Amino acid sequence: MKLPEIPADDAERLKQLHSLQLLDTEPEERFDRLTRMGCRLFNVKTCVISLVDEHRQWFKSRQGIDASETDRCVSFCGHAILTGGIFEVQDTLKDSRFFDNPLVIGEPFIRFYAGCSIRSGGYTMGTICILDSQPRKLSDEDKLLLSDLAASVESEMEAHQIAHTDELTGLINRRGFYMVAGQVVKLVRREKHSLGISLLDLNDFKQINDKFGHIVGDRALQAFASLIAKVFRESDVVARIGGDEFVCLHSDIDEAGLEVAKKRLADEVNAFNQRTHEPFRLSYAHGTALFSKEQITDSLDALLHAADSSMYTIKSQQRRQRQFSTGSE
Structure with a gap:
């Protein structure tokens, strides 16, 4: 043969x-x-x-x-x-x-x-x-x-x-994410691996649009999407699921791996903000959830809800930090 x-x-x-x-x-x-x-x-x-x-x-x-x-x-x-x-x-x-x-x-x-x-x-x-x-x-x-x-x-x-593709960023869209992620969840359950989810929300996106216009706002989304795609693994499923909302499904990952990914993204965003000539600076909230093989269910919405709760906590902390900074000036 x-x-x-x-x-x-x-x-x-x-x-x-x-x-x-x-x-x-x-x-x-x-x-x-x-x-x-x-x-x-x-x-x-x-x-x-x-x-x-x-x-x-x-x-x-x-x-x-x-x-x-x-x-x-x-x-x-x-x-x-x-x-x-x-x-x-x-x-x-x-x-x-x-x-x-x-x-x-x-x-x-x-x-x-x-x-x-x-x-x-x-x-x-x-x-x-x-x-x-x-x-x-x-x-x-x-x-x-x-x-x-x-x-x-x-x-x-x-x-x-x-x-199934978001035209602006080139990432898969919400529809594509649910289709692909659903298959990944089934595979992960069958192989008895852990599963991680990252939810990312671009901060102050409305203000960028209002201050600089929608063309500049589009460039902010494209820049952020490019950094996400660069940082996360090729095996991860990365998507834009809303106006300024992004998600990543990490298969076969642990807590340390999630933290490494979070740090790499923070470093890349900081580096972008230092070198860019754009009128905006990128800021975001990053919520994560990790599921052991016993915790994974077929309900993708239930898994996303757990990460969304983490996101809400982080955004609340960011708002309090901003209020404190403003009040101390």
Whole structure:
């Protein structure tokens, strides 16, 4: 069996893939409709939309196959993303790259494979592919149909990203956060890890808007969002969930890790305030909550409420400090 090579730009490709916030999400009709169409058009039982992650291929939509993912090293799609366009294996048993592949000699006993690459941000994310238990060959018309299906997948991926992304900051929005965070909570519970939540509220945002205008206010939000994204881990789920409200879901973290993240953000904000030529200075409240594996529930709202209570306490303390400072002057 020939292992798929790793593209030279795989790190950048994976960054784009993860930014789509599609991995490990629930099935969606917009994608399932396309794999059902693939089965009908090509008269096959199996059609899959496969996203090639670092060590696995994960199926955003699948028809005729039970597995939700396989190792990248045995995947046909791992080879397909190297070629671009259509990748076809007419008879796996006669192909030196695949004749002894576990997916050929075992379930689902792939004898024919054809996949068309799906792209986002200039990188190949994976494929929409069809599988058969008998050898076959795509006609020119078949290839056009498969290419059209791939273009439809790309359009749906773009629509998904737009619907779940905050246009101003580039972070995921409230809708996207609930979708992605819900899956993370389920994963953390299954793996018996701890979970942390940070709620961040930009102070004096209304005053910045009133004093300097909304364009400057937008720049304050963008600057703060950029610092948050820089400080927190790539595995953390960071979102803008309101006008000046941000949230971060930290999986597999402890109290010390939360404190390190809080300090790093405070240092980055202080450094920004010292070097910036903007007319505003960033100030924020940062509430956190940590949940042990026994405390985690499926209710994301309940988890957020605990962090919100911490946020309220911190903002009350900040108000009292300001009143004290004003009264002592």
